[in-house]
Amino acid sequence: MRIKLFQAAALANSFKDSEALAVYQEILKEIPTHYLALWQAAVLSVKIGTRYSDETRKSAYFDLGRQYADRALLLKPEGGESNYAVALALFNQATLYRAGARLKAFSDLRSHVYLATERRPDLPETWQLRGRWQYRVAHYNLIERLYSKIVLGGVPPGGDSKEAMADLEKARELAPQNLQFCYDLARMYVYQGRRRRAIAVLREAERLPTITSEDLVVSRLCRKMLPPLLRADARRQKRRVREGKKPKPAILAPGESIRARRDTLSRKQ
The missing domain is CATH 1.25.40 (Serine Threonine Protein Phosphatase 5, Tetratricopeptide repeat)
Structure with missing residues (x-):
């Protein structure tokens, strides 16, 4: 065995x-x-x-x-692994459900995602899943909120964008080589208008190795997301200069020098 x-x-x-x-x-x-x-x-x-x-x-x-x-x-009803497994299966099943069943699934998920992180805080995937759940619940639309209140007894507590990003940051801290964590976190930053943080995460993703075919797909998604953010940031920096403000420093990946950044850009060009 x-x-x-x-x-x-x-x-x-x-x-x-x-x-x-x-x-x-x-x-x-x-x-x-x-x-x-x-x-x-x-x-x-x-x-x-x-x-x-x-x-x-x-x-x-x-x-x-x-x-x-x-x-x-x-x-093991209180096991971190068992609760993570249930939450993961239910979260993915919910993507195939109709609206009402999907909201019921997200409501049922709450106890499992929290128990998973409490019992297995060393498992980065538990933090990723909790972050995804929190962000999804935080962004229920009006109809989803009304349905949850009338039919399900209320919107599940815990849906919070800031906590969702903190959870994804924790997942990245535990597994810094995981491209999917970078992509999820960068998307959250973009949706929350935190452009420069998204750029920093995507710059770091550029330096990560692609091992599987899934990694390659996620890496391409990260690279596709970066140029529009860089253009928007460049426009903002120009506005700051016109307004007489000091431009913010260049956004670098951790451990990257300005010269290394220029060399990378020149090779891509």
Whole structure:
């Protein structure tokens, strides 16, 4: 069993998610109540499901992930991993639901995302998921808020844009090489009008390696987001000069010098 667990972890670390899931499923055939195998199988099922564009396949993997997560939750109702697995499955299932069911899912998510970060604060994915949840709830539109108040007993407490960004910052602090965290945080900064912070995060994302095909996609999204922000920032700096104000310093990635920044730009040109 230890050999199989090591094999599954090695496959997952090598980004061979389908193979890793198959090994965890073998373990669960022998020990149906194996907690580690259950929550890992749940997370891998959801990850695999997100790669499909076909909603039928997405739904099948999300439902499978939810089944594994629910079984893990029965074993450890207060477990950080089990609550994270349930929250992850439910969050992704909600993307396929109609409006009412989606809002119900987001309401049900609250306890799981908070328990996940409380019990496993060392797991960066728990902070990312809580940040995403908080930001989504914070930006309910009028109809969503009315429905939540009338049908669900109120908007779930905890939806806050500042806390959402703080959670994503925590996720980045724990896993600075994760491109998805950079992209999520940069988008939040843009939506909140914090352009220069978004630029700094995207500049840092430029320096991160792309290991998987998903990394490559996210890296391209980051690069696509950056030029309009740079142009807008340049226009603002020109206005400051015209108004007699001192322009703000250039935005650099951590550890990057101005000369290195110029060299990078010249190579791209």
